[in-house]
Amino acid sequence: MPSIEKLLIANRGEIAVRVLRTAQALGYPTVAVYSDVDRDSLHVQLADEAVCIGAGPVQDSYLNVDNIMQAAQITGANAIHPGYGFLSENSAFARACEQAGLIFIGPSPDAIQLMGSKRLSKIAMIEAGVPTIPGYEGEDQSIETLRSEASKIGYPLMIKASAGGGGRGMRLVTEPTALEDSLKRAASESLAAFGCDELILERAVIAPRHIEIQVFGDHSGDVIHLGERDCSIQRRHQKVVEEAPSPFVDAELRQLMGNAAVQAARACQYVGAGTVEFLVDAERNFYFLEMNTRLQVEHPVTELVTGTDLVAWQLQIAEGMPLPFKQDALNLHGHAIEVRLYAEDPAQQYLPQTGTVARWSPADFEGVRVDHNLQNGSQISPFYDSLQAKVICWGETREIARRRLIRALEKTSLLGVKTNKEYLTNILRHPQFIAANATTAFIGSHFCDDPSLSLAPHSALANALAAALFVSEPRQYANNHCWHSAADAKCRLRLTSGGLEYRLDCTTSDQGAVMVIEHKNSTDQAADDLIRIDQYSVKESAEVEFVSGGRLRRAPFYKQDNKLEFELDGVHYRYENRTHEADRQQKEGAETQVKVPMDGSLSDIMVAIGDQVQCGQSLAIVEAMKMEHPLKAGIDGIVETIRGARGDQVKSRQVLIELSPL
Structure with missing residues (x-):
């Protein structure tokens, strides 16, 4: 096997940094690739050299195989680590590396291709004796056949895109009347996302555990597993929390699942790092879900309980070295x-x-x-x-x-x-x-119903701290918003946060203390609405240190012009000082202007100038971070102005559409 002379990391973000650190610790020269918007990213700064591979959109850069191959050529890199995501499970990319004489840090193109198809991989697992969920994984994709197979499986059942991942092309169907529409939607979504509309059907496993097994194979055919990870806490089929070992898995189940995962890897002559994912029901029956032919996002928990560096293993195995230890040497700590x-x-x-x-x-x-x-x-x-x-x-x-x-x-x-x-x-x-x-x-x-999922009013203490940080420079408040006496200064502030408005009266003493009264409505005040902040000071480390109610507290903060952010007791707060804005102007702007909520690409505009729209109607779609976000009308009105076209890049808080009230 050839040795790695120089390693190119075909990825970005934290996984690029992760791979770079291990590669450099092992003495390998490294190459980063970057899009033009990632020019100043940490992974670019850490690498020994870097090559720009295109514009910001992934199709122009991190998914551009030709540009990545050219970067390897001009830097003399003879090995490529794909990280996770992007091209990491693209069999055509792995094959292109192989044909160019480059070492691909991962399994063979054939293994990637097989495990990239839920339909074909499930057939292979059935043949290998790995437990699978009862269902249909046949070639005939006609509506008639799928309807017939669904009736055999029974309800509830899952529709899954054969080429899918991340929950796309997946539907839970609880009754036969919803089947046909769900099949069409899943196929359409799968075709748009993966270029393939092939589906499989499976009996739904309700409220299972999601348990995955880390496997490793070498070129001699040895395969071991490194225990399990519990990834059950998910949102929209995306993992949120992962842990190792699973608190649900005992030694007997670990051995059974580990053996099944090793069988799955051997079935496709697997080399390198891979993860075999299972669903486990309440009776501890486990079923093959899929195999990810790359390093997982959650690999660090396995490293910490096994005392290993899985990236180092990947690099060593890619050079033809054997697995660092045998199965019986596995210990979880x-x-x-x-x-x-x-x-x-x-x-x-x-x-x-x-x-x-x-x-x-x-x-x-x-x-x-x-x-x-x-x-x-x-x-x-x-x-x-x-x-x-x-x-x-x-x-x-x-x-x-x-x-x-x-x-x-x-x-x-x-x-x-x-x-x-x-x-x-x-x-x-x-x-x-x-x-x-x-x-x-x-x-x-x-x-x-967790509080983090709703826009609830902030605590009186958070509002008082925001006021203190804004009035720490009283010269910015002029005219009738700030007045002085010999002993103190008084300000009336109007702050907004999360769509809510807070009206605060502040008194600052000559000792630096701040007293804040919050108006719950236009006339009434209550004693509970008064907060005093004593011994208030700002540190060079961009922290505010203060005493309130006898407690010394610290909070990191950032303030620029009329905007403020800080974190208090683990909660993030963001305020905007609207003291000098007219109430009427703010209200009209909020109603008549449709603003972009984040930087992104304008993927659709569904109205034209002169159209009459209703409050809540979707007017445009902005795509950002792989998700689509509808922009909706805040009032019933007429479209007066549209400031953009499909395909435009838009900025956060940019006014896209203006309405005139009916």
């Missing part, structure tokens, strides 16, 4: 839990967030690992997945790992964009998670 920190707003249907990272400060204490690609000034663009970092904690027990992870999240600060941090900490604190009872139904059944 302690417990590890990982959460995915996304730039998204769970309170607004998980709306992806874009912008500039104003402050990034990851937790740094024993038992904590943070995989990321962030630094102050990083640009979070609309072109890529909204995953920004993975926070992983290890502990001697599951409970220690859980507590550490909550603290690590609270000590990790990302300002400039909204994240799902509060959402994650609330999951970790939920009684169902603590009791290790969470299945794939957890979020829908037990977490749908």
Whole structure:
């Protein structure tokens, strides 16, 4: 087998950084590739050299096989690591590397192709004796055949795109009358996403555990497994929390599932890192779901409980070396839990967030690992997945790992964009998670009313702290909004946050204390609405330190002009100072202007100038971070102005459509 002389990482983000660090620690020269919007990314700065492979959209850059192959050629790289996502499970890309004489850090093109088809891989697993869910995986895709097979399977059943992943092309059907429409929609979605409309049908396993087994194979035919990961907590079939080992799996079940995963890998002569995923029902029956022929996002939890570096294993096996140890040497030590920190707003249907990272400060204490690609000034663009970092904690027990992870999240600060941090900490604190009872139904059944999922009024303390940070420079308030006496200064502020407005009267003393009275409505005030902040000071580390109610507190913050962000008790707050705006102007603007919620691409405009529209009607679609977001009318009105066309790149808060009221 040839040796790796120089390694090109055909990816971006935290996984590119992850692979770079191990490759460089092993002494391999490294090459990064980047799109023009990723020019200043951390992975580009860490690599020994880098090549631009195109514009921001993935089709022009990270999915552009020709440009990546050219980057390898001009840098002299003789090996390519695909990371996860993008081209990592593209058999044509693996074959192109093979034909160009490049070492592809992954399995053979044939193994990728087989396991990339749910239909063909299931047939292979049945032949290999791996437990599978009863269903239909035949070639005949006619409506008549699918309807007939569905009646044999029974309801509820799952429709799945054969080439699919991430929940696309997947439908749960509970009754025969919904079957035909669901089949058509699943096939259409699959064709658009994967270029293939082939479907399979399976009996629905209700509220299962999602358990996956990490496998590794070498060129001599040896295959081992490294235990399991529990990935049951999911949203829209996307994993949110992962842990190893699974609190549900005992030694007997681990052996049975591990043996089945090894059988699955051997069935396709697997080489390198792979993951065999299973659904497990309440009676501990397990069924093959799919095999991912790459390194998983959640691989760090396996590394922490096995004491391994899976990327190092990938590189060594790609050079023809044998597996580092045999199956009987596998030992699991302690417990590890990982959460995915996304730039998204769970309170607004998980709306992806874009912008500039104003402050990034990851937790740094024993038992904590943070995989990321962030630094102050990083640009979070609309072109890529909204995953920004993975926070992983290890502990001697599951409970220690859980507590550490909550603290690590609270000590990790990302300002400039909204994240799902509060959402994650609330999951970790939920009684169902603590009791290790969470299945794939957890979020829908037990977490749908969590406070992080709604725009609730902020606490009086958060509003008072926001006021204190705004009035720390009283010269910015002039005219009738600020007045002075010999001993104090008084300001009346109007702040907005999350679509809500807060009217605050502030008194600052000559000792630096701030007293804030919040108006719950236009006339009444209550004693409970008064908050006093004492010994208020701003630190060079961009933290505010203050005393309120006898408690010394600290909060990281970022302020620019009339906008403010800070984190308090693990909750992210974002305020805008609207003190100088006229009420009427603000109200009319909010009603008549349709603004873009995040940076993205304008994929559709569904109205024309002169059209009459109703409040709540979808007027346009913006695509960002692999998701489509409808822009809706706030009033009944007439379309007066449209400032954009299909395919345009649009910016956050850009006015796209203006309406005149009826």
